[in-house]
Amino acid sequence: MRVLFFAHLQDATGCAVTDLASPSPLNHEQLWAVLLERFPGLLAHRGNIRLARNWEYADAETRFGDNDEVALIPPVSGG
Amino acid sequence: MEIEIQLTTSPIAGKIPPPASGAEGAWLEFRGVVRGEENGQPIAALEYETYPEMAEREIRRLLEAIAAKHPCLAARVIHRVGIVPVGETAIYVGMAGRHRGEAIALLAEFMDRLKQDVPIWKRRALPAAFREDDVRSLILPQKKIETPHVVSCKSLDEAIAEIISRCQPLPPVRVSLKESFGRVLRETVSAPEDLPVDDRSTRDGYAILADDPSESFQIVDAIHAADWKPRQLQRGEAVRVATGAVLPCNGVRVVMQEHVERNGDHIRITKREASLNLRRRGEEVKAGQPLVEAGARLDAGKLALLATAGCTQPLVSPRLSIAHFTTGDELVSPEQTPKPGQIRDSNSSLIHGLLQPFQVELGQTHLPENFDAAWSQLDLDRIARAELVLVSGGASVGDKDFTRPLLERLGFEIVFSQVNIRPGRPLIFGVNGTRVAFGLPGNPLSHFVCFHFAVTTALARLSGEGVPTSLQGRLATRLDDAACPRETLWPARLEWNDGSPQLHPLTWASSGDVTCLASANALMRVPAKVDSLEADAELEFLPTTGMLGA
Numbered sequence: 269m270r271v272l273f274f275a276h277l278q279d280a281t282g283c284a285v286t287d288l289a290s291p292s293p294l295n296h297e298q299l300w301a302v303l304l305e306r307f308p309g310l311l312a313h314r315g316n317i318r319l320a321r322n323w324e325y326a327d328a329e330t331r332f333g334d335n336d337e338v339a340l341i342p343p344v345s346g347g
Numbered sequence: 348m349e350i351e352i353q354l355t356t357s358p359i360a361g362k363i364p365p366p367a368s369g370a371e372g373a374w375l376e377f378r379g380v381v382r383g384e385e386n387g388q389p390i391a392a393l394e395y396e397t398y399p400e401m402a403e404r405e406i407r408r409l410l411e412a413i414a415a416k417h418p419c420l421a422a423r424v425i426h427r428v429g430i431v432p433v434g435e436t437a438i439y440v441g442m443a444g445r446h447r448g449e450a451i452a453l454l455a456e457f458m459d460r461l462k463q464d465v466p467i468w469k470r471r472a473l474p475a476a477f478r479e480d481d482v483r484s485l486i487l488p489q490k491k492i493e494t495p496h497v498v499s500c501k502s503l504d505e506a507i508a509e510i511i512s513r514c515q516p517l518p519p520v521r522v523s524l525k526e527s528f529g530r531v532l533r534e535t536v537s538a539p540e541d542l543p544v545d546d547r548s549t550r551d552g553y554a555i556l557a558d559d560p561s562e563s564f565q566i567v568d569a570i571h572a573a574d575w576k577p578r579q580l581q582r583g584e585a586v587r588v589a590t591g592a593v594l595p596c597n598g599v600r601v602v603m604q605e606h607v608e609r610n611g612d613h614i615r616i617t618k619r620e621a622s623l624n625l626r627r628r629g630e631e632v633k634a635g636q637p638l639v640e641a642g643a644r645l646d647a648g649k650l651a652l653l654a655t656a657g658c659t660q661p662l663v664s665p666r667l668s669i670a671h672f673t674t675g676d677e678l679v680s681p682e683q684t685p686k687p688g689q690i691r692d693s694n695s696s697l698i699h700g701l702l703q704p705f706q707v708e709l710g711q712t713h714l715p716e717n718f719d720a721a722w723s724q725l726d727l728d729r730i731a732r733a734e735l736v737l738v739s740g741g742a743s744v745g746d747k748d749f750t751r752p753l754l755e756r757l758g759f760e761i762v763f764s765q766v767n768i769r770p771g772r773p774l775i776f777g778v779n780g781t782r783v784a785f786g787l788p789g790n791p792l793s794h795f796v797c798f799h800f801a802v803t804t805a806l807a808r809l810s811g812e813g814v815p816t817s818l819q820g821r822l823a824t825r826l827d828d829a830a831c832p833r834e835t836l837w838p839a840r841l842e843w844n845d846g847s848p849q850l851h852p853l854t855w856a857s858s859g860d861v862t863c864l865a866s867a868n869a870l871m872r873v874p875a876k877v878d879s880l881e882a883d884a885e886l887e888f889l890p891t892t893g894m895l896g897a
Contacts, residue, residue, distance in 0.1 A: 270832070272398065274468060275396055323400045323404050324401070324404065335769045335831035339398055341398070341466050343468045344463065344465060345467070345851070346395065346465050346467030346468070347458060347461050347464070347467075
């Protein structure tokens with residue numbers, strides 16, 4: 269799957285996008301485990317981040333698969 | 348409800364007319380303008396960042412949710428992104444309601460929720476020390492806002508263009524006619540003489556002068572297919588001719604034997620046809636006319652034509668040598684019964700079959716997953732002779748861990764390692780001088796897809812053949828799909844309906860699906876971000892080797 273980082277999360281990870289491979293779809297907990305292993309800097313932001321899958325906010329049931337575009341959305345500040 | 352959403356890097360106009368459907372009742376406008384301070388500090392500008400695909404969907408979703416509570420006739424939302432100088436509009440919202448109370452409620456709720464949910468961020472503030480000119484120079488020119496990291500991944504068309512530019516035709520060779528089957532002709536072969544070389548009969552019958560009105564004729568000769576017996580016919584004379592026989596002189600016609608009554612060495616014509624029943628010299632091909640053009644792959648029919656023209660040593664592409672490696676400790680050969688956790692290797696058979704029409708010299712080797720163990724097993728001389736190296740990644744070993752290091756150690760420069768498609772995204776393409784390599788993602792369907800756009804393009808280029816192009820067809824049935832951020836190459840069955848190609852999408856759940864491969868003869872190009880396509884929608888597709896009957 270393709271994972272996108274926005275705003276100050278790019279400073280925390282050092283990149284805007286990364287690719288994760290997973291043989292089976294991941295739930296939130298599993299996805300976070302993979303992300304934090306690769307980007308420990310995300311830990312400080314975890315409580316404020318919402319996950320999106322294919323341009324929609326994920327809910328608790330969402331599974332993240334290999335063909336998905338996943339985005340980490342920090343608190344927004346538009347307008 | 349009419350909804351218009353724009354994300355723009357350009358200044359938002361000072362006056363914006365209401366949409367047609369918002370012209371009655373209440374049209375309420377709001378502008379959010381950048382203030383001269385942020386967090387107590389004086390600033391010159393704010394920089395906004397967005398996730399455009401999601402921001403647009405989220406704004407639309409919010410508007411629709413709010414409109415379910417307060418009737419909304421029309422809405423227009425424009426958000427500026429990039430650098431926005433102090434005093435300029437960052438957001439413009441126009442709302443049309445039936446009455447002012449409704450419009451005010453709509454606007455208030457929308458702005459509250461936009462600030463909670465729409466992925467737009469104030470990325471940074473430029474301090475007041477920035478001069479106005481410097482701020483202006485940072486404003487991006489007007490362009491379509493895209494998520495930059497998504498477009499940086501190679502699209503299917505970009506990947507194909509890259510392969511075309513990196514693969515050059517290999518030097519041609521002269522081989523015998525039979526050996527040339529399946530190779531690409533590298534110089535145009537023209538007719539050395541007219542075809543046919545003489546006027547010939549197309550019937551078993553009797554040749555007479557074309558304008559001879561006689562009723563009865565004397566048979567003066569007989570000409571079989573292999574005979575050469577020129578003679579000037581006179582009125583009242585006929586020559587017995589066989590189909591394919593060279594006619595005795597100019598200006599004759601052939602009367603079918605069914606249209607004469609024969610009595611000894613005389614015939615009487617019972618029926619005169621309009622047709623002359625002959626093939627003229629050069630009627631099929633004139634001397635010097637191209638018979639087979641350079642760049643054509645030689646099939647049975649073309650070989651027959653070359654043989655007719657006496658071209659016995661055609662100049663063709665060399666026989667390509669291909670080294671194919673499979674890896675993955677979970678694979679066992681098809682003869683074996685897999686133990687728990689194991690599967691039979693299908694990719695070797697798939698690649699072997701897909702390469703058949705190209706008449707290549709193929710060596711296939713299974714390698715252990717352990718890189719050092721694999722490396723020690725390689726026949727490096729054999730690999731060095733291969734013009735094309737293919738590596739099938741195993742499902743249990745990441746491509747990053749095996750295929751890429753292997754290709755790099757073999758001296759290949761990696762040109763790309765991803766294509767924005769599904770299935771088959773982790774496709775690796777490398778070059779080493781005139782030699783090329785592909786790392787194919789492990790699953791059979793990914794193999795099938797990558798073979799048909801990437802490997803076939805490389806084979807065509809190395810051989811000097813025109814590269815395969817997409818064709819146009821129509822969807823036979825409605826296609827429902829969870830929108831994918833990438834273009835999909837969807838396996839399909841192509842059938843002809845009243846002379847036009849109809850594409851029947853095949854069912855596939857994952858890139859590991861093998862069953863659909865047995866029926867697929869085309870790959871439909873389903874654009875990214877499409878939820879569904881109606882039946883009869885026009886689509887591009889790539890024919891597969893199955894469709895070509897090879």
